[in-house]
Amino acid sequence: MSSTARALAVTVADVIEVTPLVKRFEFVSTDGAPLPPFSGGAHVVVELPDGDHLRRNPYSLMSSPRDLSRYAISVRRDDGGRGGSRYLHEQVVPGMAMTISAPVNLFALDLRARKHLMIAGGIGITPFIAQIHQLSGGGAPFELHYKARSAPLAAYMDDLAARHPGAVHACCSDRGEDLDLDTLLTTQPLGTHLYVCGPERLIAGVTARAAALGWPARHVHVEHFAAPPPGLPFAVRLAASNLSITVRGEQSLLEAIEEAGVDAPYLCRGGACGQCETAVVACDGTLHHHDHWLTDAQRETGDRIMPCVSRFTGRLLTLDR
Amino acid sequence: MTITFRTETFRDDFTFRNSPAGIRRFPFPFHEDGYMYSVNIEPHRPGAPGSVFEHGFDVDEHYVAEMADRALVLAEDPLRCQALPHMDLASWDYLELVMTTKARDYPELFTLETDGDRWHWTNRPLGIDDRFTFGVTSTLPCPPLEYIGRQTQGDHCLLDQRDNNLWMDAGMVTTQADWSLDFDIGMNFFEWHAPVPLAHEMGVFQRAIKFLTSIPQGQPSRRLNWTLTVNPRLDTSPENYPKWGPDKLTVTPDTIGEKMHLRVELQTFWRLPRSNALVFPIRCYLLRFDDLVTIPKWARRMHRVIRDLPPELVTYKGMSRYHPMLVEWLAAHDDGAPTSPGIFPD
Amino acid sequence: MIEPTILSRPTYGTLEPRPGRAHLLIADDAGSAAIVDLFARAPADFHESATILSVTKDLSGDEAAALHRLSPATLTACPDMPAMLNTLAGLLAEAGMGVQIYLAGTEPLIGQAMRVVIEAGIDHSAIATEHRGSLARRVQCVHCKGFMDEVTTQPVTCAHCGLSLFVRDHYSRRLAAFQGVCINAEDQSEIVPAEEVFR
Ligand code: HEM
Ligand code: FES
Numbered sequence: 001m002s003s004t005a006r007a008l009a010v011t012v013a014d015v016i017e018v019t020p021l022v023k024r025f026e027f028v029s030t031d032g033a034p035l036p037p038f039s040g041g042a043h044v045v046v047e048l049p050d051g052d053h054l055r056r057n058p059y060s061l062m063s064s065p066r067d068l069s070r071y072a073i074s075v076r077r078d079d080g081g082r083g084g085s086r087y088l089h090e091q092v093v094p095g096m097a098m099t100i101s102a103p104v105n106l107f108a109l110d111l112r113a114r115k116h117l118m119i120a121g122g123i124g125i126t127p128f129i130a131q132i133h134q135l136s137g138g139g140a141p142f143e144l145h146y147k148a149r150s151a152p153l154a155a156y157m158d159d160l161a162a163r164h165p166g167a168v169h170a171c172c173s174d175r176g177e178d179l180d181l182d183t184l185l186t187t188q189p190l191g192t193h194l195y196v197c198g199p200e201r202l203i204a205g206v207t208a209r210a211a212a213l214g215w216p217a218r219h220v221h222v223e224h225f226a227a228p229p230p231g232l233p234f235a236v237r238l239a240a241s242n243l244s245i246t247v248r249g250e251q252s253l254l255e256a257i258e259e260a261g262v263d264a265p266y267l268c269r270g271g272a273c274g275q276c277e278t279a280v281v282a283c284d285g286t287l288h289h290h291d292h293w294l295t296d297a298q299r300e301t302g303d304r305i306m307p308c309v310s311r312f313t314g315r316l317l318t319l320d321r
Numbered sequence: 322m323t324i325t326f327r328t329e330t331f332r333d334d335f336t337f338r339n340s341p342a343g344i345r346r347f348p349f350p351f352h353e354d355g356y357m358y359s360v361n362i363e364p365h366r367p368g369a370p371g372s373v374f375e376h377g378f379d380v381d382e383h384y385v386a387e388m389a390d391r392a393l394v395l396a397e398d399p400l401r402c403q404a405l406p407h408m409d410l411a412s413w414d415y416l417e418l419v420m421t422t423k424a425r426d427y428p429e430l431f432t433l434e435t436d437g438d439r440w441h442w443t444n445r446p447l448g449i450d451d452r453f454t455f456g457v458t459s460t461l462p463c464p465p466l467e468y469i470g471r472q473t474q475g476d477h478c479l480l481d482q483r484d485n486n487l488w489m490d491a492g493m494v495t496t497q498a499d500w501s502l503d504f505d506i507g508m509n510f511f512e513w514h515a516p517v518p519l520a521h522e523m524g525v526f527q528r529a530i531k532f533l534t535s536i537p538q539g540q541p542s543r544r545l546n547w548t549l550t551v552n553p554r555l556d557t558s559p560e561n562y563p564k565w566g567p568d569k570l571t572v573t574p575d576t577i578g579e580k581m582h583l584r585v586e587l588q589t590f591w592r593l594p595r596s597n598a599l600v601f602p603i604r605c606y607l608l609r610f611d612d613l614v615t616i617p618k619w620a621r622r623m624h625r626v627i628r629d630l631p632p633e634l635v636t637y638k639g640m641s642r643y644h645p646m647l648v649e650w651l652a653a654h655d656d657g658a659p660t661s662p663g664i665f666p667d
Numbered sequence: 668m669i670e671p672t673i674l675s676r677p678t679y680g681t682l683e684p685r686p687g688r689a690h691l692l693i694a695d696d697a698g699s700a701a702i703v704d705l706f707a708r709a710p711a712d713f714h715e716s717a718t719i720l721s722v723t724k725d726l727s728g729d730e731a732a733a734l735h736r737l738s739p740a741t742l743t744a745c746p747d748m749p750a751m752l753n754t755l756a757g758l759l760a761e762a763g764m765g766v767q768i769y770l771a772g773t774e775p776l777i778g779q780a781m782r783v784v785i786e787a788g789i790d791h792s793a794i795a796t797e798h799r800g801s802l803a804r805r806v807q808c809v810h811c812k813g814f815m816d817e818v819t820t821q822p823v824t825c826a827h828c829g830l831s832l833f834v835r836d837h838y839s840r841r842l843a844a845f846q847g848v849c850i851n852a853e854d855q856s857e858i859v860p861a862e863e864v865f866r
Contacts, residue, residue, distance in 0.1 A: 006540060065595060190766070191788020218484055219764070219789075501846070504846055508839070
């Protein structure tokens with residue numbers, strides 16, 4: 001009883017340079033049919049077959065949920081990462097056939113909200129673009145605050161500001177602008193829901209201020225953009241499948257399990273959804289938890305791991321998989 | 322395959338009957354000679370042709386009569402169909418799921434033509450032919466959940482997903498086994514299941530919620546639930562308990578075969594992609610005991626299940642008044658022979 | 668102390684001061700002591716940002732006086748529940764995110780005030796509650812949908828349709844009521860005597 005979103009065959013329709021660091025990739029379905037509907041905040045998992053290494057990375061959909069003729073994602077090039085964004089930037093060109101997953105939403109709007117207050121940092125803007133499309137068909141008002149290093153690096157800023165005057169606010173650090181969080185969080189009407197997506201530091205800062213200013217936890221929603229960090233190679237024993245594997249440095253544990261032909265469930269591949277949770281049978285070494293799912297107490301016991309993002313150093317890790 | 326829709330009632334004179342084919346395709350819920358709660362969820366994949374699992378939404382010989390019964394319930398009690406304000410998008414999502422699925426699976430009965438947001442829906446069994454704008458409630462004769470609920474067998478719960486939980490924030494419920502949508506609307510998964518005995522302690526609901534909240538679109542799941550109902554009555558609601566409660570006194574050894582019905586719910590779970598809500602259609606099937614015991618495997622197994630049912634379940638399922646009588650009646654149809662695994666007749 | 672029974676039956680905590688710039692406290696006569704206790708635990712300047720809304724049988728009684736002595740920024744006493752709920756809705760319409768909401772007193776007070784707060788857009792989990800006073804229940808008859816505000820017996824005769832109702836622990840936040848279901852629907856000749864149990 002576990003879940004993995006089904007696969008969709010798509011063709012790259014367009015690759016557009018948005019900023020020096022960000023490219024937008026647009027997909028149409030290969031059979032010409034409309035793509036499946038989705039809700040703002042949903043992501044797809046994109047398969048990146050780089051040589052003999054298959055990576056699967058999650059990216060938020062940023063196109064309009066009302067336009068199912070194509071999906072769009074925007075990818076920031078991260079040269080320090082595991083190579084997924086570099087592959088997309090360097091290898092993926094229009095006309096290419098690719099496989100993506102059906103959309104899954106782990107960052108949905110709370111439709112009870114009287115108002116949606118959105119705070120984006122950098123490329124964390126993408127899920128909000130789809131959500132704003134969704135809301136502009138009717139629904140509660142929104143207000144977006146977008147933090148970026150500079151205006152030229154703030155992907156889609158001009159477009160958003162032009163289309164939603166008064167509702168979209170830029171905050172560029174090179175112009176010395178900073179978000180006046182306390183004023184923002186103390187002037188919202190009752191029933192507002194707050195959404196944050198961006199770097200870990202931004203998320204931690206905003207959620208801490210919101211809590212201190214008396215915001216209910218269930219009114220605060222975050223999307224952790226936890227890309228699996230690279231690390232050192234390590235050895236794993238898959239007890240249920242009776243296999244021994246090695247996880248390479250730029251590979252996630254989940255990818256290594258998949259590469260061995262073992263079926264493993266997942267939805268987010270970012271340590272947020274809990275789907276990939278795997279029991280640890282034996283651990284001769286140290287687990288490095290990078291997920292947002294397990295509680296501190298669960299980490300303490302060390303009896304489970306989220307293989308989509310977490311790693312291990314030591315002699316041998318044995319999993320119930 | 323054409324379906325001949327029966328003219329029948331689920332109240333007053335109770336003319337409901339299953340055809341011989343209807344009896345054989347009944348979703349008998351016991352795969353072994355005993356029953357206890359479990360996380361009995363499996364993928365809702367297309368099943369054997371002719372079975373109730375063949376299509377995502379099963380349409381059978383009772384369709385037209387069930388929709389007529391629903392209309393009577395709604396006329397008396399409009400609170401059987403409700404949606405909290407934030408569930409409008411989910412309601413449209415569900416309308417789309419039903420229309421596209423039924424039009425694909427039963428082209429002779431239902432047709433859907435779309436041109437962007439302009440939709441044209443034809444429901445031949447019910448004589449409906451409507452054009453409307455998808456997403457615009459004012460273009461339908463009634464709100465979307467009510468519109469599609471009046472054309473789809475079974476009850477329908479729309480569950481908003483928040484905080485790793487499901488919230489029953491909308492529904493159309495007229496064929497329920499003794500629970501009230503009007504009372505439960507707004508509750509979460511654990512709250513609306515609160516009255517169920519034993520299952521909480523067994524961890525059934527804790528395990529189920531993890532699975533349900535991660536159901537992806539296009540990959541529905543299903544489970545079967547069951548109870549017993551006196552007379553083929555669809556509306557056994559708490560609201561109308563004073564109307565159907567007295568039926569229980571009419572159960573005697575002589576009337577069991579005619580009056581007692583095994584009531585099985587085929588429950589399915591579907592992700593609704595535009596709203597990220599989940600829909601939970603609860604499809605009710607009824608089988609008279611006289612018809613049930615014509616299938617020897619089912620007769621034997623039914624006896625053993627009812628005989629060994631934990632007392633908490635006997636009480637919860639409302640059969641305390643006649644449980645010993647039922648066991649005795651069923652015993653006469655159990656020759657003690659072993660039964661084969663699985664739910665299907667031999 | 669109300670013991671947990673089934674998961675839909677609400678349980679209540681003890682009011683503690685929470686972070687926030689504005690505090691809205693609502694109590695009936697039984698709950699006023701919980702507000703007094705909360706103030707005793709709160710920072711000295713808590714009263715400056717506190718609004719107290721009470722429903723009291725006696726506008727010049729001891730409970731009203733005790734709340735007055737807390738010197739909150741605003742103190743509004745209402746003579747009955749509908750007046751209090753109306754005032755509450757008005758206060759919430761003016762309030763902003765960050766306001767902390769505290770409810771203290773009997774279950775009908777907590778339940779009905781909570782419903783108004785939820786309707787104003789606040790998640791129910793964010794509302795602090797403390798039960799004080801009687802265990803009398805607000806009950807909805809599932810058959811005729813009528814409400815009764817101060818039910819103390821099991822079963823209870825529906826004041827609207829006359830059926831004898833078993834009062835369940837199943838509770839609806841949206842209705843702010845426990846469910847009442849006909850206790851002898853199967854055999855109306857079975858008469859179950861009422862006992863005073865919710866005191
Ligand atoms: C998410 C969709 C679901 C909905 C809307 C739903 C709804 C309900 C409702 C309204 C009841 C009646 C409770 C009462 O007595 O008032 C019920 C009973 C029950 N449910 Fe669910 N349910 C769902 C999923 C599940 C799942 C996934 C399981 C287990 C794996 C489950 C197990 C049960 C059981 C064991 C009962 C008692 C039924 C009996 O003994 O007759 N439910 N459900
Ligand atoms: S796949 Fe979501 S936590 Fe690992």
